[in-house]
Amino acid sequence: MPDVIVNKQQFYNPVDYVLKKIGGTWKIPVLWRLQKKARRYSELQKDIPHISQKMLTQTLKELEADGFISKQTFPEVPPRTEYSLTPKGQQAMEVIVVIRNYGLQLLQADGIDYEAMIKAEAEQKKKQS
Amino acid sequence: MPDVIVNKQQFYNPVDYVLKKIGGTWKIPVLWRLQKKARRYSELQKDIPHISQKMLTQTLKELEADGFISKQTFPEVPPRTEYSLTPKGQQAMEVIVVIRNYGLQLLQADGIDYEAMIKAEAEQKKKQS
DNA sequence: GCCGCTGCGCACCAAAAAGTGCGTAGCACC
DNA sequence: GGTGCTACGCACTTTTTGGTGCGCAGCGGC
Numbered sequence: 246m247p248d249v250i251v252n253k254q255q256f257y258n259p260v261d262y263v264l265k266k267i268g269g270t271w272k273i274p275v276l277w278r279l280q281k282k283a284r285r286y287s288e289l290q291k292d293i294p295h296i297s298q299k300m301l302t303q304t305l306k307e308l309e310a311d312g313f314i315s316k317q318t319f320p321e322v323p324p325r326t327e328y329s330l331t332p333k334g335q336q337a338m339e340v341i342v343v344i345r346n347y348g349l350q351l352l353q354a355d356g357i358d359y360e361a362m363i364k365a366e367a368e369q370k371k372k373q374s
Numbered sequence: 375m376p377d378v379i380v381n382k383q384q385f386y387n388p389v390d391y392v393l394k395k396i397g398g399t400w401k402i403p404v405l406w407r408l409q410k411k412a413r414r415y416s417e418l419q420k421d422i423p424h425i426s427q428k429m430l431t432q433t434l435k436e437l438e439a440d441g442f443i444s445k446q447t448f449p450e451v452p453p454r455t456e457y458s459l460t461p462k463g464q465q466a467m468e469v470i471v472v473i474r475n476y477g478l479q480l481l482q483a484d485g486i487d488y489e490a491m492i493k494a495e496a497e498q499k500k501k502q503s
Numbered sequence: 504g505c506c507g508c509t510g511c512g513c514a515c516c517a518a519a520a521a522g523t524g525c526g527t528a529g530c531a532c533c
Numbered sequence: 534g535g536t537g538c539t540a541c542g543c544a545c546t547t548t549t550t551g552g553t554g555c556g557c558a559g560c561g562g563c
Contacts (some may be wrong), residue, residue, distance in 0.1 A: 249421070259477025259488055260402045260470060266480065268397065270551070273389045286510055294377070295386070298554060302511060323509045323560070325494070333483075340476045341389060347469045348388025351395065354462075357378060359388055367491060399521070415540055426522060431541060452530070452539045 265338055266311055271304040276330065280338055280339060282331035313337055345363055387423055395440055396466055398434040400425055405459065408443060412458035442466055 249256045254261040267273060274293050278284055285291075290301055304330060308314045313334035319325040330338065352359045378385045385391040396402060403422050407413055413421075419430055434457060437443045442463035459467065481488045489503040 249481065249488065249491070251484060251486065257399065258403060258406075259474045259481060260499045261399070261477075262481060263473050263477040264393070264397060268393060270386065270390070275389060277387075287508095298511080299513090299553085300551065303551095318510095323507095324511095326510065337476075338471060343472050344392050344469060347466075348390075348392040352378065352388060352391055355380060357380065359378065362378070416538090427541075429521065429522085432521095447540095452537095453528095453541095455540065466538090 263340070267313070267341070268305075271300050271307060273329075273341055275301070275304050275308065276313065276334060276341060279328060279330045279334070283317075283327045285325060287328050290327070299362060308334070392469070396442070397466060398494075400429050400432075401437060402470055404430070404433050404437065404457075405442065405467060405470065408457060408459045408463070412456045414454060414456050418457070437463070456486070 249262065254265065256265060267276065271293070273282070275289060278289060278292055288307070289305075290296060290298065293301070305314065305316070309316055309328075312331055314328050315331050317327045317329070319327070329373055334356070378391065380391075383394065385394060396405065400422070403425070404418060407418060407421055409440050415430065415434070418434075419425060419427065420431070434443070434445070438445055438457075441460055443457050446456045446458070448456070478488055
Protein backbone atom coordinates (compact mmCIF):
# COMPACT_ATOMS: atom_id res chain seq x y z
CA MET A 246 0.00 0.00 0.00
CA PRO A 247 1.90 3.00 -1.20
CA ASP A 248 1.37 6.50 0.09
CA VAL A 249 -0.56 9.07 -1.83
CA ILE A 250 -0.08 12.77 -1.54
CA VAL A 251 -2.83 15.11 -2.66
CA ASN A 252 -2.62 18.82 -1.98
CA LYS A 253 0.19 18.31 0.51
CA GLN A 254 -1.92 15.90 2.54
CA GLN A 255 -0.69 12.37 2.94
CA PHE A 256 -2.84 9.26 2.82
CA TYR A 257 -1.73 5.76 3.61
CA ASN A 258 -4.48 3.91 1.75
CA PRO A 259 -7.87 4.45 0.10
CA VAL A 260 -9.81 3.92 3.32
CA ASP A 261 -7.68 6.54 5.00
CA TYR A 262 -8.51 8.85 2.10
CA VAL A 263 -12.24 8.41 2.64
CA LEU A 264 -12.04 8.84 6.39
CA LYS A 265 -10.02 12.01 6.09
CA LYS A 266 -12.76 13.38 3.81
CA ILE A 267 -15.90 12.34 5.65
CA GLY A 268 -14.53 11.19 8.99
CA GLY A 269 -14.15 13.11 12.19
CA THR A 270 -16.84 13.68 14.76
CA TRP A 271 -19.15 16.02 12.87
CA LYS A 272 -19.11 15.47 9.11
CA ILE A 273 -21.37 12.47 9.17
CA PRO A 274 -23.98 13.97 11.49
CA VAL A 275 -24.14 16.94 9.13
CA LEU A 276 -24.36 14.90 5.93
CA TRP A 277 -26.96 12.70 7.57
CA ARG A 278 -29.32 15.62 8.18
CA LEU A 279 -28.95 16.96 4.64
CA GLN A 280 -29.94 13.60 3.22
CA LYS A 281 -33.61 14.34 2.60
CA LYS A 282 -33.71 18.09 2.33
CA ALA A 283 -31.68 21.26 2.41
CA ARG A 284 -31.15 22.81 5.82
CA ARG A 285 -29.92 26.08 7.12
CA TYR A 286 -27.11 26.75 9.50
CA SER A 287 -29.27 27.43 12.54
CA GLU A 288 -31.42 24.37 11.92
CA LEU A 289 -28.38 22.14 11.84
CA GLN A 290 -27.12 23.65 15.03
CA LYS A 291 -30.38 22.94 16.81
CA ASP A 292 -30.61 19.41 15.41
CA ILE A 293 -27.11 18.20 16.15
CA PRO A 294 -26.53 17.76 19.86
CA HIS A 295 -23.24 18.98 21.33
CA ILE A 296 -21.97 20.68 18.18
CA SER A 297 -20.37 24.08 18.68
CA GLN A 298 -20.66 26.96 16.24
CA LYS A 299 -17.02 26.68 15.41
CA MET A 300 -17.20 23.01 14.52
CA LEU A 301 -20.36 23.46 12.50
CA THR A 302 -18.85 26.29 10.48
CA GLN A 303 -15.62 24.39 9.96
CA THR A 304 -17.37 21.17 9.01
CA LEU A 305 -19.63 22.89 6.50
CA LYS A 306 -16.67 24.68 4.96
CA GLU A 307 -14.65 21.52 4.48
CA LEU A 308 -17.56 19.55 3.10
CA GLU A 309 -18.24 22.34 0.64
CA ALA A 310 -14.58 22.59 -0.39
CA ASP A 311 -14.56 18.83 -1.06
CA GLY A 312 -17.76 19.06 -3.09
CA PHE A 313 -20.02 16.99 -0.85
CA ILE A 314 -22.43 19.80 -0.12
CA SER A 315 -23.34 23.09 -1.75
CA LYS A 316 -24.30 26.36 -0.18
CA GLN A 317 -26.88 28.86 -1.22
CA THR A 318 -27.12 32.26 0.37
CA PHE A 319 -30.33 34.26 0.15
CA PRO A 320 -29.86 38.02 0.23
CA GLU A 321 -32.70 38.49 2.67
CA VAL A 322 -32.96 40.20 5.96
CA PRO A 323 -31.89 38.60 8.20
CA PRO A 324 -29.53 36.62 5.92
CA ARG A 325 -30.32 33.00 5.25
CA THR A 326 -28.02 30.22 4.07
CA GLU A 327 -29.05 26.79 2.94
CA TYR A 328 -26.87 23.75 2.61
CA SER A 329 -27.73 20.72 0.50
CA LEU A 330 -26.13 17.49 -0.68
CA THR A 331 -24.48 17.44 -4.08
CA PRO A 332 -24.59 14.24 -6.17
CA LYS A 333 -21.14 13.48 -4.79
CA GLY A 334 -22.52 13.89 -1.30
CA GLN A 335 -25.39 11.57 -2.06
CA GLN A 336 -22.95 8.95 -3.23
CA ALA A 337 -21.01 9.29 0.00
CA MET A 338 -24.26 8.78 1.89
CA GLU A 339 -24.60 5.32 0.37
CA VAL A 340 -21.33 4.30 1.96
CA ILE A 341 -22.26 5.97 5.21
CA VAL A 342 -25.49 4.00 5.32
CA VAL A 343 -23.52 0.77 4.97
CA ILE A 344 -21.27 1.75 7.86
CA ARG A 345 -24.26 2.80 9.90
CA ASN A 346 -26.04 -0.49 9.36
CA TYR A 347 -22.94 -2.31 10.46
CA GLY A 348 -22.83 -0.04 13.50
CA LEU A 349 -26.41 -0.96 14.41
CA GLN A 350 -25.40 -4.61 14.17
CA LEU A 351 -22.34 -4.09 16.36
CA LEU A 352 -24.35 -2.16 18.92
CA GLN A 353 -26.92 -4.93 19.08
CA ALA A 354 -24.21 -7.53 19.50
CA ASP A 355 -23.00 -5.41 22.41
CA GLY A 356 -26.49 -5.42 23.88
CA ILE A 357 -27.75 -2.01 22.78
CA ASP A 358 -30.92 -1.54 20.76
CA TYR A 359 -30.22 1.80 19.16
CA GLU A 360 -33.36 2.00 17.07
CA ALA A 361 -35.47 1.50 20.17
CA MET A 362 -33.60 4.38 21.76
CA ILE A 363 -34.48 6.63 18.85
CA LYS A 364 -38.14 5.70 19.14
CA ALA A 365 -38.12 6.40 22.85
CA GLU A 366 -36.59 9.78 22.20
CA ALA A 367 -39.29 10.60 19.65
CA GLU A 368 -41.97 9.69 22.21
CA GLN A 369 -40.38 12.08 24.68
CA LYS A 370 -40.60 14.90 22.20
CA LYS A 371 -44.27 14.19 21.54
CA LYS A 372 -45.05 14.43 25.23
CA GLN A 373 -43.30 17.75 25.47
CA SER A 374 -45.29 19.28 22.63
CA MET B 375 -29.51 10.74 17.41
CA PRO B 376 -29.12 10.11 21.09
CA ASP B 377 -25.82 9.43 22.76
CA VAL B 378 -24.76 5.96 23.74
CA ILE B 379 -22.37 5.16 26.51
CA VAL B 380 -20.61 1.81 26.54
CA ASN B 381 -17.85 1.11 29.04
CA LYS B 382 -17.56 4.78 29.89
CA GLN B 383 -16.93 5.68 26.23
CA GLN B 384 -19.38 7.98 24.55
CA PHE B 385 -20.68 7.63 21.00
CA TYR B 386 -22.80 10.12 19.16
CA ASN B 387 -24.20 7.73 16.55
CA PRO B 388 -23.73 4.24 15.11
CA VAL B 389 -21.18 5.38 12.54
CA ASP B 390 -19.16 6.98 15.29
CA TYR B 391 -19.32 3.65 17.13
CA VAL B 392 -17.87 1.77 14.18
CA LEU B 393 -15.13 4.31 13.58
CA LYS B 394 -14.07 4.28 17.20
CA LYS B 395 -13.71 0.49 16.90
CA ILE B 396 -11.98 0.09 13.56
CA GLY B 397 -10.99 3.66 12.77
CA GLY B 398 -7.73 5.42 13.45
CA THR B 399 -4.66 5.27 11.32
CA TRP B 400 -3.56 1.68 11.85
CA LYS B 401 -6.44 -0.67 12.56
CA ILE B 402 -7.51 -1.01 8.97
CA PRO B 403 -4.01 -1.61 7.56
CA VAL B 404 -3.63 -4.39 10.13
CA LEU B 405 -7.01 -6.01 9.48
CA TRP B 406 -6.37 -5.76 5.77
CA ARG B 407 -3.23 -7.88 5.97
CA LEU B 408 -4.87 -10.54 8.11
CA GLN B 409 -7.62 -10.95 5.56
CA LYS B 410 -6.21 -13.95 3.74
CA LYS B 411 -3.95 -15.54 6.29
CA ALA B 412 -2.60 -15.31 9.80
CA ARG B 413 0.48 -13.18 10.26
CA ARG B 414 3.02 -12.69 12.96
CA TYR B 415 4.02 -9.47 14.65
CA SER B 416 7.29 -9.01 12.79
CA GLU B 417 5.69 -9.73 9.42
CA LEU B 418 3.09 -7.07 10.01
CA GLN B 419 5.74 -4.62 11.00
CA LYS B 420 7.66 -5.21 7.78
CA ASP B 421 4.53 -5.07 5.66
CA ILE B 422 2.99 -1.91 7.02
CA PRO B 423 4.98 1.16 6.09
CA HIS B 424 5.55 3.83 8.74
CA ILE B 425 4.06 1.87 11.63
CA SER B 426 6.00 2.03 14.88
CA GLN B 427 6.32 -0.85 17.28
CA LYS B 428 4.26 0.99 19.81
CA MET B 429 1.35 1.57 17.46
CA LEU B 430 1.44 -1.98 16.16
CA THR B 431 1.35 -3.42 19.68
CA GLN B 432 -1.41 -1.05 20.73
CA THR B 433 -3.48 -1.67 17.63
CA LEU B 434 -3.24 -5.44 17.95
CA LYS B 435 -4.20 -5.24 21.61
CA GLU B 436 -7.30 -3.15 20.97
CA LEU B 437 -8.43 -5.26 18.04
CA GLU B 438 -8.04 -8.38 20.16
CA ALA B 439 -9.91 -6.84 23.09
CA ASP B 440 -12.78 -5.94 20.74
CA GLY B 441 -12.84 -9.47 19.29
CA PHE B 442 -11.83 -8.62 15.72
CA ILE B 443 -8.65 -10.67 15.79
CA SER B 444 -7.28 -13.52 17.87
CA LYS B 445 -3.78 -14.20 19.00
CA GLN B 446 -1.92 -17.46 19.23
CA THR B 447 1.43 -17.66 20.95
CA PHE B 448 3.77 -20.55 20.21
CA PRO B 449 6.07 -21.45 23.08
CA GLU B 450 9.07 -21.76 20.82
CA VAL B 451 12.45 -20.22 20.89
CA PRO B 452 12.53 -17.47 19.82
CA PRO B 453 8.87 -16.81 20.69
CA ARG B 454 6.35 -16.62 17.89
CA THR B 455 2.92 -15.00 17.89
CA GLU B 456 0.34 -15.24 15.18
CA TYR B 457 -2.64 -13.00 14.69
CA SER B 458 -5.69 -13.92 12.65
CA LEU B 459 -9.15 -12.57 11.88
CA THR B 460 -12.07 -13.84 13.90
CA PRO B 461 -15.49 -14.21 12.24
CA LYS B 462 -16.32 -10.78 13.68
CA GLY B 463 -13.20 -9.43 12.04
CA GLN B 464 -14.15 -10.96 8.73
CA GLN B 465 -17.52 -9.29 8.94
CA ALA B 466 -15.84 -5.97 9.58
CA MET B 467 -13.69 -6.55 6.49
CA GLU B 468 -16.82 -6.58 4.34
CA VAL B 469 -17.60 -3.05 5.40
CA ILE B 470 -14.00 -2.01 5.01
CA VAL B 471 -13.99 -3.30 1.46
CA VAL B 472 -17.01 -1.14 0.68
CA ILE B 473 -15.25 1.92 2.08
CA ARG B 474 -12.10 1.04 0.20
CA ASN B 475 -13.91 0.70 -3.10
CA TYR B 476 -15.48 4.07 -2.57
CA GLY B 477 -12.02 5.40 -1.78
CA LEU B 478 -10.68 4.08 -5.08
CA GLN B 479 -13.53 5.84 -6.83
CA LEU B 480 -12.86 9.11 -5.01
CA LEU B 481 -9.15 8.88 -5.77
CA GLN B 482 -9.88 8.32 -9.43
CA ALA B 483 -12.24 11.26 -9.51
CA ASP B 484 -9.36 13.27 -8.05
CA GLY B 485 -7.08 12.06 -10.82
CA ILE B 486 -5.21 9.29 -9.04
CA ASP B 487 -5.10 5.73 -10.29
CA TYR B 488 -4.30 3.92 -7.09
CA GLU B 489 -4.43 0.40 -8.47
CA ALA B 490 -1.87 1.33 -11.12
CA MET B 491 0.34 2.62 -8.32
CA ILE B 492 0.14 -0.72 -6.56
CA LYS B 493 1.07 -2.55 -9.73
CA ALA B 494 4.03 -0.24 -10.28
CA GLU B 495 5.18 -0.89 -6.76
CA ALA B 496 4.99 -4.64 -7.29
CA GLU B 497 7.12 -4.28 -10.43
CA GLN B 498 9.72 -2.44 -8.42
CA LYS B 499 9.93 -5.27 -5.94
CA LYS B 500 10.39 -7.82 -8.71
CA LYS B 501 13.31 -5.88 -10.07
CA GLN B 502 14.95 -5.76 -6.69
CA SER B 503 14.74 -9.54 -6.23
C1' DG C 504 -29.96 54.71 19.80
C1' DC C 505 -30.16 50.20 21.38
C1' DC C 506 -31.34 45.46 21.20
C1' DG C 507 -31.69 41.17 18.67
C1' DC C 508 -31.21 37.89 15.05
C1' DT C 509 -28.11 35.34 11.58
C1' DG C 510 -23.97 33.40 9.93
C1' DC C 511 -19.92 33.60 10.53
C1' DG C 512 -14.25 34.66 12.16
C1' DC C 513 -10.45 34.48 15.47
C1' DA C 514 -7.55 33.63 19.57
C1' DC C 515 -6.70 30.64 22.98
C1' DC C 516 -7.01 26.10 25.50
C1' DA C 517 -7.76 21.03 26.51
C1' DA C 518 -7.76 16.38 25.21
C1' DA C 519 -6.80 12.64 22.27
C1' DA C 520 -3.93 10.33 18.97
C1' DA C 521 0.35 9.21 17.25
C1' DG C 522 5.59 9.25 17.21
C1' DT C 523 10.28 8.62 19.52
C1' DG C 524 13.49 6.42 22.16
C1' DC C 525 14.94 3.18 25.34
C1' DG C 526 14.57 -1.10 28.14
C1' DT C 527 13.69 -6.25 28.97
C1' DA C 528 13.28 -11.56 29.20
C1' DG C 529 14.64 -15.80 27.46
C1' DC C 530 17.25 -18.59 24.84
C1' DA C 531 20.59 -19.80 20.94
C1' DC C 532 24.79 -19.41 18.75
C1' DC C 533 29.59 -18.46 18.30
C1' DG D 534 30.22 -14.00 27.88
C1' DG D 535 28.82 -10.90 24.32
C1' DT D 536 25.45 -10.48 20.61
C1' DG D 537 21.13 -11.07 18.34
C1' DC D 538 16.33 -12.20 17.74
C1' DT D 539 11.23 -11.69 19.16
C1' DA D 540 7.44 -9.51 21.12
C1' DC D 541 6.51 -6.55 23.79
C1' DG D 542 6.33 -2.20 27.97
C1' DC D 543 6.93 2.57 29.50
C1' DA D 544 7.91 7.54 29.68
C1' DC D 545 7.98 11.53 27.13
C1' DT D 546 6.96 14.72 23.25
C1' DT D 547 4.62 16.33 19.17
C1' DT D 548 0.67 16.75 16.25
C1' DT D 549 -4.06 16.73 15.45
C1' DT D 550 -8.61 17.46 16.76
C1' DG D 551 -12.16 19.53 19.15
C1' DG D 552 -14.06 23.07 22.69
C1' DT D 553 -14.76 27.90 24.75
C1' DG D 554 -15.53 32.46 24.55
C1' DC D 555 -15.61 36.65 22.33
C1' DG D 556 -16.56 39.89 18.49
C1' DC D 557 -18.75 41.70 14.18
C1' DA D 558 -21.77 43.40 10.18
C1' DG D 559 -26.13 44.59 8.53
C1' DC D 560 -30.68 45.48 8.96
C1' DG D 561 -35.46 45.70 11.39
C1' DG D 562 -38.32 47.11 15.11
C1' DC D 563 -39.36 49.81 19.31
